[in-house]
Amino acid sequence: MTHGRSVDSAAFVIVDATPFHPVDHTWPDQPGDSGVVICGEQTVAVAEAVMAAASDDGELAIGESIPVKRGADGWTWLVAHRLAAREVPAWLVPGAEVKLRVDAGRRAGLSRGHTACHLASLALDAAVVDLWRKPIGADPLGNPDFEGRANQYSRIHIDGSVDEYRLGKSLRKAGFDSEGLAGSLTEREQRINARLAEWVSSGASSRVDVDGPSIIDRRQWRCALPEGEVGFLCGGTHVRSLAEFASIRVSLHMPDSQLLVMTTTVEPA
Ligand SMILES: [Zn+2]
Incomplete structure (x- = not known):
């Protein structure tokens, strides 16, 4: 030492x-x-x-x-x-x-939680595509980047995560229909869960690409989803394959009209 x-x-x-x-x-x-x-x-x-x-x-x-x-x-x-x-x-x-x-068991649970968090955010972006009235930047799957625009808080725990999205004035100005979301939350949740079930059953490979050995070297999470390989900058740890999941499910809540909370829960394989 x-x-x-x-x-x-x-x-x-x-x-x-x-x-x-x-x-x-x-x-x-x-x-x-x-x-x-x-x-x-x-x-x-x-x-x-x-x-x-x-x-x-x-x-x-x-x-x-x-x-x-x-x-x-x-x-x-x-x-x-x-x-x-x-x-x-x-x-x-x-x-x-x-x-x-x-502590390998805890690390594995956090890695499952982190990969699930990213997959849930991509599935969320895909499930709200029709609520954008103006073009905005794309996420790694090519959908409007709701996650990138609205995510203000993300916490990963063993086999899960909690994400919070701000649905305030600036998002509305960017062209997002927050009332439309509030009126169709259950249907959006079902869409996300259906997409996550497809991804889990694909058993896609997942990995972290690193530029070097230092803790501040650039790292990227990459996952070979059926739609194509996705990746984004991420300093966290991840599973090696989506076969490590039995299921990933989310629930959506809006405690008030300005806030969407997505809770993601993993069942390990
Ligand atoms: Zn990450």
Whole structure:
């Protein structure tokens, strides 16, 4: 390991290379991995992996306290492992050789949740095509990009996700018929679920393409859907195949006329 440090009464450990996926503090949709750090007979639990950045002057910043944008000159981006314990154990010293083990079951559930979240958003775009009165930019399937225009919140959990879409004035100005959506929510939900069932039964392959080994290298999720291969920039983790799902289903709710909430639920195969 290279660093062990307590910041704001939490203990963090940084190593040369890690299999842990960190939460992205700028768009915290997927939680960071948990697991253990092992050194000989000793183990310590990792509560969550987070982003960190070290400046050339030796400053170490964690998560939201990182003062620069990714890629800024003079900073190296890292993954910090927030320990479940308040203090770094005495045996965990800089230079110690350690093994890291990710909680694989939790990671697999988060990967299913993340892939399902993307598929649900593509199926949602497809299910509201007729509600656009003006042309707008296209999503990876070529449909009007409702997700890109309206999504304001996305949280992934084990085997599911919750997405929120703002149906305010600016969306209406862009040509979206929010009243039309409110009047046909059940039918839209059925369309999305039918599309998701088709995609799941295709068993399509899914993968993450990476430009390099650093946590800030560009990553893209790609999935070979029956309509054609889709992809978009995504820093998260994903399944290898849609055969990992028994089903993906969504439910749509509008708590008020300005807000659409899509809840996605996975049943693993
Ligand atoms: Zn993503």
